[in-house]
Amino acid sequence: MSKLYKKWFFPFVLPAFAIFLIVVLIPFIIGIFYSFTGWRGSFFMGPNGRTTNPFESFLGLKNYIAAFKQESFRSAFLFSVKFTVLAVIAVNVVALAQALLVNAIGKAVCVFRATFFLPNLLGGLSLGFIWLFIFNNIFTKVLFGKEGVIPIKFLTYMTDKDPNKLMFAILIMAVWQMSGYMMVIYTAGLANISDDYYEAASIDGANAFQKFFKITIPMLMPSFTIVFFLVLSRCFMLLDQNIALTNNAPQGYRMLAAQVLKVTNDTNGNYGIAQAEAVIFFLVVATISITQTVILKGKEVEMQ
Amino acid sequence: MNNSVQTTGQKLGKVVMFIVLLIMGLVTIFPIASCL
Numbered sequence: 305m306s307k308l309y310k311k312w313f314f315p316f317v318l319p320a321f322a323i324f325l326i327v328v329l330i331p332f333i334i335g336i337f338y339s340f341t342g343w344r345g346s347f348f349m350g351p352n353g354r355t356t357n358p359f360e361s362f363l364g365l366k367n368y369i370a371a372f373k374q375e376s377f378r379s380a381f382l383f384s385v386k387f388t389v390l391a392v393i394a395v396n397v398v399a400l401a402q403a404l405l406v407n408a409i410g411k412a413v414c415v416f417r418a419t420f421f422l423p424n425l426l427g428g429l430s431l432g433f434i435w436l437f438i439f440n441n442i443f444t445k446v447l448f449g450k451e452g453v454i455p456i457k458f459l460t461y462m463t464d465k466d467p468n469k470l471m472f473a474i475l476i477m478a479v480w481q482m483s484g485y486m487m488v489i490y491t492a493g494l495a496n497i498s499d500d501y502y503e504a505a506s507i508d509g510a511n512a513f514q515k516f517f518k519i520t521i522p523m524l525m526p527s528f529t530i531v532f533f534l535v536l537s538r539c540f541m542l543l544d545q546n547i548a549l550t551n552n553a554p555q556g557y558r559m560l561a562a563q564v565l566k567v568t569n570d571t572n573g574n575y576g577i578a579q580a581e582a583v584i585f586f587l588v589v590a591t592i593s594i595t596q597t598v599i600l601k602g603k604e605v606e607m608q
Numbered sequence: 609m610n611n612s613v614q615t616t617g618q619k620l621g622k623v624v625m626f627i628v629l630l631i632m633g634l635v636t637i638f639p640i641a642s643c644l
Contacts, residue, residue, distance in 0.1 A: 405629045409622065419633040422640065434643055442642060480636065 339367055339579035367580035371567075377581055380563035381588075387471055387559065388539040391478045395535045396528075398483040403490035404520075417491065420484035432548020435477045439463050439549075463549045470550065474559075477545055482538065486531045493527030494520070529600040533593055540589045560585050 342349035342361035350361035371377055406416050423431070439462045446452055448459035462473040501519045510518070543561040550558070558566065564585055567578045614622075 402629075402632060405625050405632075409626055409629060411626070416629055416633055419636055423636060426640075434639055438639055438642060480639065484636070 335579050336583055339576060339583045340364060341576055342574075343576045343579065344573055345575055363576065367576045368584065370577050371580045371584060374567070374577075376558070377563060377567070380558045380560050383467065383471070383558065384540055384542075384560040387474060387478075387542075388536060390471070390475055391482075391539040392532060392535050394475060394479045395482045395486055396531060398479050399486035399531065400490055400524075402483060402487040403494055406487070406491060407494045417488065420487050422484065423481045424485045426481070428544030429548050431477070431481060432545040435473070435545070436463060436549055439473055473549060474542070474545060477549075478539060478542065482535060486535065489527050489531055489534075490524065493524045497523045525600065525604040529597060529604065532600060533597055536596060537589060537593055540585075540592075560588075 337358070340363060341358050342363055343358075347354050347356060348358050348361035349355075350357075352360070355361055402416075402420055406413055406420075409416075426434070443449075443462065444452075444460040448454060448456040452460075458469065458472075462469045497520065501523070502515055505515050505519060541561050542559050543565065546559040546562045547565075550562075564578060564581045567581055
């Protein structure tokens with residue numbers, strides 16, 4: 305078996321690795337290089353004008369400094385961080401509640417699981433437009449408007465000129481979409497916890513809260529690690545829903561990914577700055593994700 | 609855990625949980641259903 309494995313390992317891995325190299329790795333490295341130059345899409349802009357030699361237009365960290373000086377980049381960064389923190393908490397609470405409830409009921413489990421998972425099957429932009437319709441028509445006119453069922457001013461015109469309302473709108477959408485997927489991960493985690501622990505705890509006189517905090521939560525730590533990582537990276541990279549809801553128009557309402565996409569337009573096709581912002585974006589997401597994974601990994605319970 | 613004998617409180621708890629799940633399910637389905 306091992307001999308066969310050794311013989312066929314490289315022929316089977318090579319095509320996938322070649323595609324990964326050509327489509328992901330090499331463009332990524334070239335992209336990092338472009339972020340230090342005056343790249344304009346088809347030529348480089350050096351101190352002496354147009355050039356085809358990238359080293360003549362080498363700018364050092366100027367693109368990065370220009371990126372940080374942009375007000376729109378700073379506001380998008382802040383908006384993304386705030387949104388991600390709130391979304392990680394909200395998605396986890398809802399997903400865990402769904403998983404615990406489905407687990408406790410034990411009836412019609414498949415129906416509930418399928419229902420909660422359904423929003424994941426919808427694509428980003430279409431999902432954004434569905435929610436745009438709901439926020440502008442159903443929320444504003446039918447449910448929470450002046451003549452609606454329950455008049456709540458905050459829940460009307462959520463995609464208009466208030467960043468807080470918009471953030472809450474995207475939060476509703478993110479929780480609605482992601483919680484089902486995360487619920488499936490939590491359900492798998494819950495299924496792995498042996499009933500013996502709960503039985504032993506019951507004999508020792510533990511109540512439901514003690515069982516939850518002393519058994520369920522520690523035993524679910526591997527699931528927490530995966531879910532935190534997934535929600536964190538997905539929220540930071542949220543693009544299409546944000547664009548669908550805001551039509552990508554006002555500054556200060558954009559997520560970081562939408563901002564990186566928009567910046568080329570704002571700076572007259574200066575792709576060097578856009579690339580610098582993309583690299584900063586990558587570094588932020590990678591740093592936060594790795595830090596979080598390392599911290600949570602340390603808290604995982606070792607199964608004997 | 610012995611599930612064969614349930615107190616009235618436990619049964620009531622399950623009914624409440626089922627209703628909460630049902631509401632959550634309806635809220636999840638609502639955006640998709642509203643577009644039909």
